[in-house]
Amino acid sequence: MDRKTGKKIMHDHNEDGIDRRGFLECMAWVGTGAFCVMQGGILKSFSMSRLGDFDAKAMAGELSFVQISDSHMGFNKPANPDVTGTLKAAVDKINGLSAPPEFLLHTGDISHLSKPEEFDTVDQILKGASAKDVLFVPGEHDVLNDDGKQYLERYGKNTKGAGWYSFDKKGVHFIGLVNVLNLKAGGLGTLGNEQLEWMEDDVKHLKSSTPIVVFAHIPLWSVYPDWGWGTQDSAQALGYLKKFGSVTVLNGHIHQTMQKVEGNVTFHTAMSTAFPQPAPGTAPSPGPMKVPDDQLRKVLGITDVNYTRGKHALAVVDSTLG
């Protein structure tokens, strides 16, 4: 839905040769509920109004998981005085999905100020989700004051370095990266050499047909460097993934959905469960954006991801809380 006119936006990129150009920047406006499928490197995206046209079975696929992001537990400013309530609403949304997700990915900024009680509250609320496994990567708000020590103690079991790790589920290889530590003055998000070397080694022995999902807090593509929305050494990380036919990159941090396809890589950012942020360059700063109270849940949400073996496709569906 276009925010200004209330009209439905319908994308159908089947015939416009997006992948041949090798580049697409498609902004799924917050509240649109855009539905994107990648098949053989071609992105198809449709508005939620056409979801009824799809075969529900095909959509469910073999592996279904949900990405949530930027819960900012502890935030209490006008942009959302009740981040607990909206996180609970996100859990309700997850529990209402027709295909129950196998696990949840939280792409960081779990807490607002890295306080133990903020992490405790999020853990408690997420226990109410149908999916019991929750996998995390840290946001910059989760590693304040202690360079991520507390985060590692809580969420970093079986991870390497500052909390990066990989795992396999139903033939899909997942890689969780940390790009919010050791940031340099004037710079962007940073992965660092130790993590990059680990990643190179981690994917070296995988078959090129293995679908890859990479998740990290700050976007691994240059969304808007003026606001720090990018990662300095992400090109090196993506370079290790060139041989793979299907790469899906899931990020948070910018509190709005955005999507780009470059070759075999689909980049996607998720909505926050706490508060929206302005579109790049549309405000003096990327601070929390205040919307009318009855509009708030239309700009917060979750991201549902489905994979079907053999179809070479990961479907990414954003849905708002209200």
Next chain:
Amino acid sequence: MKIRRGVFVSSFLTAVALAGALLLAGPLDSTVHAQQPAPTAAEVKVDNFSFSPATLTVAVGTTVTWTNHDDIPHTVVSTDDPRAFRSKVMDTDEKFSYTFTKAGSFAYFCSIHPKMTGTVVVK
């Protein structure tokens, strides 16, 4: 080498006192001469993800206080290694103060939002 840490100014009264001292000391001027009374306090606003003024010039001995006016937490961390100063995270309306006892140019940034940078020039 011992790193001197700044202290949080938690009391509003202290802030008022600092502001008063600033007024008594007269307007800040980068061309202050040694024989003139040196300012003892100066302020930097943290607002809209930026430090203002981005470059602040003060006399040796000046205590600089940063105040966060954003809805998002920020930090004040010197760029040098070892770090001359490093605040804890400052939530909305929280302050951090550091007294500059040596002349020089001190670059700093917000370690959470590294695009935010500033400099204190101490003469």
